[in-house]
Amino acid sequence: MKPFFTMLAAAAIAASLAVPAQASAVAQLKAFVSGSKTLSADFSQTVSNKGKREEASGRLEIARPGKFRWEYSKPYSQLIVGDGKTLWIYDQDLAQATRKAQGTALGSSPAALLAGSNEIERSYKLNEAGKQGELEWLAASPKKQDNTFSAIRMGFKNNMLVEMQLTDSFGNDTRIVFSKPQQNAALPASRFAFVPPKGVDVVSGD
Numbered sequence: 001m002k003p004f005f006t007m008l009a010a011a012a013i014a015a016s017l018a019v020p021a022q023a024s025a026v027a028q029l030k031a032f033v034s035g036s037k038t039l040s041a042d043f044s045q046t047v048s049n050k051g052k053r054e055e056a057s058g059r060l061e062i063a064r065p066g067k068f069r070w071e072y073s074k075p076y077s078q079l080i081v082g083d084g085k086t087l088w089i090y091d092q093d094l095a096q097a098t099r100k101a102q103g104t105a106l107g108s109s110p111a112a113l114l115a116g117s118n119e120i121e122r123s124y125k126l127n128e129a130g131k132q133g134e135l136e137w138l139a140a141s142p143k144k145q146d147n148t149f150s151a152i153r154m155g156f157k158n159n160m161l162v163e164m165q166l167t168d169s170f171g172n173d174t175r176i177v178f179s180k181p182q183q184n185a186a187l188p189a190s191r192f193a194f195v196p197p198k199g200v201d202v203v204s205g206d
Helices: 004-018 025-035 110-115 119-123
Strands: 038-049 052-063 067-074 078-083 086-091 096-101 124-132 135-142 149-157 160-168 173-183 201-204
Touching (some): 025 124, 025 135, 025 149, 025 160, 052 110, 110 160, 124 149
Parallel strands (some): 096 201
Antiparallel strands (some): 038 052, 038 173, 052 067, 067 078, 078 086, 124 135, 135 149, 149 160, 160 173
């Protein structure tokens, strides 16, 4: 008969093989970035500030490095496009497009952070924030005080980003939930190019 501790050890090994531990959030972030040359997903967004709450939804598309398309469809139409050099923000209702250098604007939107190869690691210190439900969370704190976001939390499952929670310098708390992700599907270059429609007022940003 096997010694009792040997049986316990064997049972523990068998259990660990049967139920593999989910990777830490930082490890999943690295896997998510390296494994997603392109990414498209639906998103729903909630912004809260001093009891006020605004909801929006739309579609995200990313082509690394540096290209992204963040398109709001509800309750208003707004398009944010980065081609790697120029960032465009197009407000259809206002018939206005703002153009700025993408490098100086990087970090001003979640899409800009996600489109880079390691932009989050460059600008933020990453820490494990534990598991809640099915998600592994990381917390990102800015390395510089003048960063757009004072805090970021990212929740992962199976190496896929499921949720982001952001607090900006204006006190807004933003929650973004991603759904129906598609990794490494072919995305036309035209998705990351923007030509202002005729009659639209073009403004140069800082």
